Amino acid sequence: MEKLRVGVIGCGSIAQHRHLPEYQVNPNVELVAVCDINEERALEVAEKYGVLSFTSYKALLESSEVDAVSVCTPNYLHAPISIAALEAGIHVLCEKPMATSKQEAEAMIAAAKASGKKLMIAHNQRFVPSHQKARQFIQSGEIGKIYSFRTAFGHGGPEGWSVEGKEGWFFQKEKAFVGAMGDLGVHKTDLLRYVLGEEIVEVGSFVETSAKNFADVDDNAVCVLKTESGIIGTLAASWAYVSKEDNSTIIYGEKAILRLEDDPTSSLIVQYTNGEVVKYELGKIQSNAEGGQNNSHVIEKFVDSILTGQEPPVPGEEGMKSLAVILAALESNEMKQIVRLK
Known part of the structure; x- marks a missing residue:
């Protein structure tokens, strides 16, 4: 071949x-x-x-x-x-x-x-084993109706990782267009859409530049999201988590809580209403800290x-839907109101 x-x-x-x-x-x-x-x-x-x-x-x-x-x-x-x-x-x-x-x-x-x-x-993020398993749990109905979620993606900022450090394009609005929300937040909007199997229809947000005084893009954002079936939750994207990276997602369901990438050894923890806890070690999520050797x-x-x-x-259509949530978050912060996605 x-x-x-x-x-x-x-x-x-x-x-x-x-x-x-x-x-x-x-x-x-x-x-x-x-x-x-x-x-x-x-x-x-x-x-x-x-x-x-x-x-x-x-x-x-x-x-x-x-x-x-x-x-x-x-x-x-x-x-x-x-x-x-x-x-x-x-x-x-x-x-x-x-x-x-x-x-x-x-x-x-x-x-x-x-x-x-x-x-x-x-x-x-769609290819992380814990995320794929969580999607299966939700789709199969095993954890019942989903009520809420919270997800975060934060680390100390790309200057520690980017080839150009503080001089890099990540911090320049005309090149990056958006900061932590584009670097990290869009990964999480894509993950939520994938895991929940639903579109996000409303967004409210606060988007700030608080940690990187040399940047003209956001480095801290917190969004409130609502899906088409009415699941509500939060998404945080930050370049100001100065110690350990956070890449966790917690999904609160009727029959169980799913903790994804929230524990150092168990990439997925399922906490059932009856007190039973099941831990899965499915292999670590990719992180910049690990030298990028994992696939x-x-x-x-x-x-x-x-x-x-x-x-x-x-495909492009999926990328566009995940981008649309970030664009709505920027608009919400600017207009100081909740933005509905078309």
Whole structure:
């Protein structure tokens, strides 16, 4: 079988910790090129992986060297680069948040449809074993009616992780468009939609910049969310959790409480109303702290969807729905009112 020829556009931390190493170990992939506007970085990464180096994504897309690309650039470039790649007949795996507006997201989806190529958004939380098991519990009715939830994603901030530190695009509004809410919050809106199996229909939020005085984007956000069946809960996204990362979700049901990624050893704990507690050790969630050696499954799912011709597990439409919640949260904070999603 022919191997899938892949290029990675943007050689920052997410490319270096996730995309490149996961493509490299995938038996169906031949990594052929990397691209970064920082020529030194592009050359350094290209040398490490023994691939071609580009500083212009257009040159890479026109080179006819690649069948698929990962878009690992600052957020504001996600849509233009993804659209250009799709129009060039190249499959796209795009980092989250997929775009900076609904219009951009729609244009990406339209480009994928027109080209017949795959567009997948890198929402890895769906592939965490505890999250998948929780979804099964909820769908099977095992924990009854869901009443409420709370979810958080917070750490000390991307300056400790990003290749550019405090100078990085994460903190610049014109490049990032949104801060902790786009970096972390959108992962959790995607997770909630996936685990609960419902759309979020109303959002209220407070979005602040309180910890990073050098940033012009949010670093602390708390949202109240309501789903279509009336489940209410909170989502916190923060770059101000200075010690341990929090990536936990708790779901309060009629027959049990599900604690996801809330305990250091048991990735899922089910606490039943009768006092029974069942603990599952399903393997750790991916975290930046672990050096990124563990598999996010995003790359393999993307590659499989291309090779089998199936719909990717997180297509553009799903990415857009998860982005819509974040956009509504920003609007709610600005307008100081609850925002209804269409």
